[in-house]
Amino acid sequence: MSTAYDAERQVAVAAVRRACVLTSSVFNKLVRNETLTKDDKSPVTVGDFSAQALVNTMLGRAFPDDPIVGEEDSADLRDPSGAALRDRVVALANEALTAPLEAHEKAEWGIGGRALTADELLAAIDRGNHAGGRTGRMWTLDPIDGTKGFLRGEQYAVCLALVVDARVELGVIGCPNLPADPAQPGGARGCIFVAVRGQGAHQLPLADPLGAAPPRRLAIPAFGADPLNLLESVEKAHAKLSFNERVAQILGVTRAPTRMDSQAKYCALARGDGGVYLRMPTGTGYREKIWDHAPGSVLVEEAGGVITDSRGEPLDFGLGRTLGENFGVVAAGKEVHSRVLGAIKRAKEEEAQGQ
Numbered sequence: 001m002s003t004a005y006d007a008e009r010q011v012a013v014a015a016v017r018r019a020c021v022l023t024s025s026v027f028n029k030l031v032r033n034e035t036l037t038k039d040d041k042s043p044v045t046v047g048d049f050s051a052q053a054l055v056n057t058m059l060g061r062a063f064p065d066d067p068i069v070g071e072e073d074s075a076d077l078r079d080p081s082g083a084a085l086r087d088r089v090v091a092l093a094n095e096a097l098t099a100p101l102e103a104h105e106k107a108e109w110g111i112g113g114r115a116l117t118a119d120e121l122l123a124a125i126d127r128g129n130h131a132g133g134r135t136g137r138m139w140t141l142d143p144i145d146g147t148k149g150f151l152r153g154e155q156y157a158v159c160l161a162l163v164v165d166a167r168v169e170l171g172v173i174g175c176p177n178l179p180a181d182p183a184q185p186g187g188a189r190g191c192i193f194v195a196v197r198g199q200g201a202h203q204l205p206l207a208d209p210l211g212a213a214p215p216r217r218l219a220i221p222a223f224g225a226d227p228l229n230l231l232e233s234v235e236k237a238h239a240k241l242s243f244n245e246r247v248a249q250i251l252g253v254t255r256a257p258t259r260m261d262s263q264a265k266y267c268a269l270a271r272g273d274g275g276v277y278l279r280m281p282t283g284t285g286y287r288e289k290i291w292d293h294a295p296g297s298v299l300v301e302e303a304g305g306v307i308t309d310s311r312g313e314p315l316d317f318g319l320g321r322t323l324g325e326n327f328g329v330v331a332a333g334k335e336v337h338s339r340v341l342g343a344i345k346r347a348k349e350e351e352a353q354g355q
C-alpha cells in the first residue's frame, strides 16, 4: 500500500543514510586544514560541503522542481584559496554518489553511476540557496548539524525535511554516533529517525534502514521521562544554560541535564530518553535556522509531543531561512510542556525583577 509522501520518504532516507556514511568516514580521515571558520565564527568542514552536494544531487534528480533551503553554499570553495578544499569535496562527494546501490535505492536518484564534475557538484551545493517562504514545496537540509559535536567525535546529525505550505510534512534525522538503544550506551551506534505527518515517528537502523527489521515506533510519555531532565546544548554560545538551570529548579527537576549537540536531542526526546528540550536565546540576536528545527519538530509531534517557542507560539517555517524573531524552543510530552511554559514565565518574571 502506498501512503502519502512514500517516494519522498524513500529518497530522503537513502540520502541521509549515504550522507551519514560519508560524514563518519570523513571524521576518521579529517586533517587539520579541512575545516574553515564561517563569517558567524562557526566551523564548516569538507564533510558539511560534500554531504550537502550529495543530498542535493539526489533531491535534484528525484524531485527536480523542488527548491532546497540548505545551510552551506559554495562561495569558499570557488575562491582560489579554496582549491584544495574543493578538490577534497569533489572526491568525497563522488565517492559517496558512486558507491554501489543498496537494495532500497534506485539509480534514477543519481547514485551508483558516474562521478560528477566539480562544476556539477558546486552547482548542487548551491541548489540549497533558496530563500524559503510560505507557499509550495521545499526541502530544508542541514548536512552536518552540530559541527562542533562532529569535530569532537560526539553527537551530530544529518537533517532533512520536506516543508509544504510552511508545514513540515516529513523529517529525517541521521545520527551516526547515537546508540541504537539508550539503555545500552556502549552498544551498537547509528540510527535514522523518520516522521511523516499523520504516520507516526520511527527509529530505523542506520546500517539497513529499509531492510527486514521492523521500524521502532516512538512515543514521548505525556508526563516526560521519570525522573524528568532537560536536554540541552553542549555549547554555551548556542543557548542560555543558566536560564535552563532556573527552569529545572522551578520544575523540581533533580536529575542532571543531558548535554548533547545537534538535533540528536529531538531524537532522544522522541524515544522517551530525557524529558524536555529547552533552548533559550543567549541575547546576541542570533536567529534560529529552519533546518535546525524542521525535522525535529515533526518528529516530536508525530511521537505525540508538543513543540513551540518559549511563549507557547508555534514555530513558523514560512518566514524564510530563519524562524524570525527568536524566542527559543520548548519541546516535551503534552502535560510536561505546559508546566515548562509556566516555569519559563516565572523565571522570566524573576529575571525582570532582577532576582
Ligand SMILES: Nc1ncnc2c1ncn2[C@@H]1O[C@H](COP(=O)(O)O)[C@@H](O)[C@H]1OP(=O)(O)O
Pocket (backbone or CB within 6 Å): 042, 043, 071, 142, 144, 145, 146, 147, 148, 232, 233, 234, 235, 237, 238, 239, 260, 261, 262, 263, 286, 292
Ligand atoms: N550563536 C548560535 N546560537 C544558537 N545556535 C547556533 C549558534 N551558532 C551556531 N548555531 C547552530 O546551533 C546548532 C547546534 O546547536 P546545539 O548546541 O543544539 O548542538 C547548530 O545548527 C549550529 O549550527 P551547525 O549546524 O553549523 O552546527
Ligand SMILES: [Mg+2]
Pocket (backbone or CB within 6 Å): 042, 043, 044, 071, 147
Ligand atoms: Mg554550520
Ligand SMILES: [Mg+2]
Pocket (backbone or CB within 6 Å): 142, 144, 145, 146, 291, 292
Ligand atoms: Mg545546524
Ligand SMILES: [Mg+2]
Pocket (backbone or CB within 6 Å): 048, 071, 142, 143, 144, 145, 146, 147
Ligand atoms: Mg550544519
